[in-house]
Amino acid sequence: MQIRRAQKPSIFISHTADVRDWVRQFEVEINSAGFDSCTAHELTSGASTAREMMRRLRASDLVVAVADPDLGSSTPWVEFSTGVALGMGKDVWLVTPQPVNLESLGDSRFSQLLRAVGSHTHGSPSDIARRVAQRLERSDHSGLAKAS
Numbered sequence: 010m011q012i013r014r015a016q017k018p019s020i021f022i023s024h025t026a027d028v029r030d031w032v033r034q035f036e037v038e039i040n041s042a043g044f045d046s047c048t049a050h051e052l053t054s055g056a057s058t059a060r061e062m063m064r065r066l067r068a069s070d071l072v073v074a075v076a077d078p079d080l081g082s083s084t085p086w087v088e089f090s091t092g093v094a095l096g097m098g099k100d101v102w103l104v105t106p107q108p109v110n111l112e113s114l115g116d117s118r119f120s121q122l123l124r125a126v127g128s129h130t131h132g133s134p135s136d137i138a139r140r141v142a143q144r145l146e147r148s149d150h151s152g153l154a155k156a157s
Contacts, residue, residue, distance in 0.1 A: 018145045019045040021069035023090040026050075028075045031106045031134055035075070038138035044145065049086055059089075066094050071145060072101045073137075074126070078109050078119035088122060095125060100148070103129040104137055 020039055024032045029050070036046050047065050066072065072094040074087055094101050103126040114120035123129055130137065 017043060017045045018070040019047070019068055020141065020145075021066055021072045021090070021094070022046055022048045022075065023072065023087045024048065024050070024075040025077065025084050025087055028077050028106060032075055035073075035134035035138055038135050039141060042138060042142045044142065049090055062086075062090055063093060066090060066097065066099065069094075069099065071141065072099050073104055073141065074101060074122070075104045075106070076119055076122070077106060078114060078117065088118070091122060091126060100144075101126050102137075102141065105129060105131045106133075107131055 022032055022036065032048060036048065039046050047069070049062060072090065074091045076087060091101055091103070103123060108131050109129065111120075111123075114123070130140070132140070
């Protein structure tokens with residue numbers, strides 16, 4: 010029995026505006042590693058935005074939420090997409106560009122998001138892309154299917 014890739018694994022990226030440059034570099038890295046990606050900011054605004062976000066979240070293999078707690082950033086859309094993904098049983102990575110002093114967060118929106126996700130990681134876009142790729146390649150979310 011052979012194992013073949015059924016489709017490219019897909020990553021949904023939800024992020025705050027203040028980390029847009031980090032996310033652009035992450036997308037380049039993750040796409041060059043052979044993965045599909047979609048950012049929440051690619052979605053057009055309007056009544057269908059939530060429906061389209063739900064569709065893309067369902068189709069994703071992994072959700073990466075990127076925020077910078079030093080800037081107090083978290084947005085309703087990041088929180089919404091993260092909550093929906095967790096409710097769908099998706100693997101969610103909460104990522105910060107820099108290390109975070111967890112004790113200084115208090116009861117910020119970021120700390121609430123962190124409690125919902127349960128953990129976070131930090132690093133450069135290339136470092137996080139490498140770690141995401143390794144995770145997807147060894148997990149059930151890798152899009153691998155048995156060939157008949």
